[in-house]
Amino acid sequence: GKEFRATMGRKPIVGIFSVGVEEPYRWKDSVQSEAEIRLWVADGVANGLRPWFTKFSGVLHDERWLKPVEETYRRYARWEKYLRNERPLARVGLVYSQQTAWFHGGRVEDHTLGWYQALIEARIPFEMVHDRLLDAANVGAFKTLILPNIAALSESQCTQLRVFVEGGGGLIATYETSLYDEWGVKRKDFGLADLLGITFKGRSEGPMQNSYLRLESDPGTGNRHPLLAGLEDASRIINGVRRVEVEAARPFPNCPLTLIPSYPDLPMEQVYPRVLKTDLPQVYLRELGPGRVVYFPWDIDRTFWEVLSVDHFKLLRNAVTWATNEEPPVTVAGPGVLDVTVWRQKASLTVHLVNLTNPMMMKGPVRELIPVGEQKVRVRLPDGTRAKKVRLLAAEKSPRVERSGQYLSVTVPTVLDHEVVAIDV
Numbered sequence: 001g002k003e004f005r006a007t008m009g010r011k012p013i014v015g016i017f018s019v020g021v022e023e024p025y026r027w028k029d030s031v032q033s034e035a036e037i038r039l040w041v042a043d044g045v046a047n048g049l050r051p052w053f054t055k056f057s058g059v060l061h062d063e064r065w066l067k068p069v070e071e072t073y074r075r076y077a078r079w080e081k082y083l084r085n086e087r088p089l090a091r092v093g094l095v096y097s098q099q100t101a102w103f104h105g106g107r108v109e110d111h112t113l114g115w116y117q118a119l120i121e122a123r124i125p126f127e128m129v130h131d132r133l134l135d136a137a138n139v140g141a142f143k144t145l146i147l148p149n150i151a152a153l154s155e156s157q158c159t160q161l162r163v164f165v166e167g168g169g170g171l172i173a174t175y176e177t178s179l180y181d182e183w184g185v186k187r188k189d190f191g192l193a194d195l196l197g198i199t200f201k202g203r204s205e206g207p208m209q210n211s212y213l214r215l216e217s218d219p220g221t222g223n224r225h226p227l228l229a230g231l232e233d234a235s236r237i238i239n240g241v242r243r244v245e246v247e248a249a250r251p252f253p254n255c256p257l258t259l260i261p262s263y264p265d266l267p268m269e270q271v272y273p274r275v276l277k278t279d280l281p282q283v284y285l286r287e288l289g290p291g292r293v294v295y296f297p298w299d300i301d302r303t304f305w306e307v308l309s310v311d312h313f314k315l316l317r318n319a320v321t322w323a324t325n326e327e328p329p330v331t332v333a334g335p336g337v338l339d340v341t342v343w344r345q346k347a348s349l350t351v352h353l354v355n356l357t358n359p360m361m362m363k364g365p366v367r368e369l370i371p372v373g374e375q376k377v378r379v380r381l382p383d384g385t386r387a388k389k390v391r392l393l394a395a396e397k398s399p400r401v402e403r404s405g406q407y408l409s410v411t412v413p414t415v416l417d418h419e420v421v422a423i424d425v
Contacts, residue, residue, distance in 0.1 A: 001047035002128035015049030019065035028056040034068040036366040042418035046341045046352035079393050082350050082422045085343040089329045090125035093142040097131040100152040103184030111148035114305035118316040123332045123340045134160040144170035144324040147177045148301045154182035158191040168290035170323030175299045196295040198246040206242030212260040225256035226322050230314045237311040243298035255281035292323045330379050336372030351421040375412040385425040393420040
């Protein structure tokens, strides 16, 4: 849904889902579990897809799918007034690049998937952005753009990204972003070198074994950068797997992450760092007027997707918070893993909470829906609007609302698969 909307805009986008088991062994008269059908459709609807089911054959050998599909359509028919979305209110855009996949190669999607996982876990509403649509008309609604190893970028695309930051936008880039042109030809230096504040030294390292990152404090104040929030009790964390060697083209004082180079991991008596401290930054942070730039010269996103280190998650989450530098449109606090999306309709505002909390969430075939407990939702109302009525659509009740200026707060008692906070404005 996010990918299609990045190029189709407000055109109606249909998400076709099969009630069968879609595997290479072609079990076309198969049936998924009710929980899997419900969760798949819920997340599609929350992300702007119009559900369309498909079932092979006019003869039903297994009718277990009929009731969940019927109940799903009845539910969304009741909610239809609040599903006629006019625009998402997400302020973060995750760029994806077909030209990088075509002309640069490698497992480029793993970098995107790492960011996708982190943004879901952080409950940060976000949209996808196509790299051929980086003009102001397409990215003007965003405060921050994320470039997950978007290695192949043209000069004109780099110019568009500079304009975005000059206009007050935040930019986060990783690894080889802009090191190649749009045809996959390697440059002598990054296309965005001036924006990132670094220059390419001509070498890359990896795969790295047993390398770490040292977490630094400001020697003058003893304080740590907001990038390290949640890591107060850590002095070092694991590094990624691959990095490009860069050097600063301008001063970057008090870098919060520095390199601890690889050292032997066996035999046991050899496992100790040969270098305890270096002055080699592993993140570059800049403020350019109201705009902010974060550059990780290593594969933090791809490594996170592979090993799911919570320390890397915190860095990714904090990078978005710091680069965006504004109050988010919605915050959701509570247990579990929720996909949070926020939408504007003609006369309403909706916050979708899709409960992905499940031991099967990384595999796919969901066995059951597992409810999560109380969620505290705080919503920033668009300028010039006020809330008239608030409803929880799945619970079918009106929650108690606390108001403070542009913000309203509600408590959602529980989420089974899909809850929507619907605000008439």
